[in-house]
Amino acid sequence: MSRIKQGIFFISISLLTGSTQLYAAEHEHEEHGAHVHGEAQLLIALEGSTLEIEFLSPAMNIVGFEHQSTNEAQSHAIESAIEALKQPGLLFSLPPAAKCDSVSIEVESPLKEHGEQDHEHSNEASLDLEEVTHVDFTGHYSFHCAEMSKLDSIVIEIFNQFPGTEVIGVQSVSNQGQQKIELTPDHSTLEL
Numbered sequence: 001m002s003r004i005k006q007g008i009f010f011i012s013i014s015l016l017t018g019s020t021q022l023y024a025a026e027h028e029h030e031e032h033g034a035h036v037h038g039e040a041q042l043l044i045a046l047e048g049s050t051l052e053i054e055f056l057s058p059a060m061n062i063v064g065f066e067h068q069s070t071n072e073a074q075s076h077a078i079e080s081a082i083e084a085l086k087q088p089g090l091l092f093s094l095p096p097a098a099k100c101d102s103v104s105i106e107v108e109s110p111l112k113e114h115g116e117q118d119h120e121h122s123n124e125a126s127l128d129l130e131e132v133t134h135v136d137f138t139g140h141y142s143f144h145c146a147e148m149s150k151l152d153s154i155v156i157e158i159f160n161q162f163p164g165t166e167v168i169g170v171q172s173v174s175n176q177g178q179q180k181i182e183l184t185p186d187h188s189t190l191e192l
């Protein structure tokens with residue numbers, strides 16, 4: 001079974017068991033390690049009135065580097081990126097008729113915001129930097145959609161927000177079935 005099929009399988013099982021957690025697919029990615037710069041992934045699950053979206057992206061696409069900040073400009077880039085990732089409205093345009101409200105947002109950043117770095121252990125941090133080759137940002141978003149039947153498309157604004165993103169592999173699953181599609185800046189609407 002391919003990794004992608006396994007991912008869909010786990011998502012399907014999650015739906016069947018009433019849980020829309022998408023962590024299984026995420027963990028596979030972490031185990032796999034390497035990613036391709038410019039490529040990101042979205043996992044989307046619709047169940048009942050719940051829409052879950054998981055965004056997984058190389059830090060390169062988001063901030064333009066994959067190491068802890070070494071200057072003020074990089075600290076600022078990380079801070080701005082995390083701020084943007086915490087605003088699903090900047091990343092996804094949902095049809096207003098679907099009446100979707102954001103109910104939870106979780107953003108995981110491997111890179112620290114300005115001021116969070118542990119200066120007492122700067123030597124250890126330097127060692128870590130040499131060992132790390134790739135790092136990812138993760139965003140997990142849950143919405144409650146009062147009119148789920150009106151959720152017929154999602155415009156992915158990530159391309160505008162993070163122009164380093166060239167292609168997003170999307171896997172979606174709903175009661176209507178599953179689909180796997182690649183979106184680009186010119187074709188950024190996911191039809192559901």
Ligand SMILES: [Zn+2]
Nearest residue numbers: 058066134135
């Ligand atoms: Zn990388």
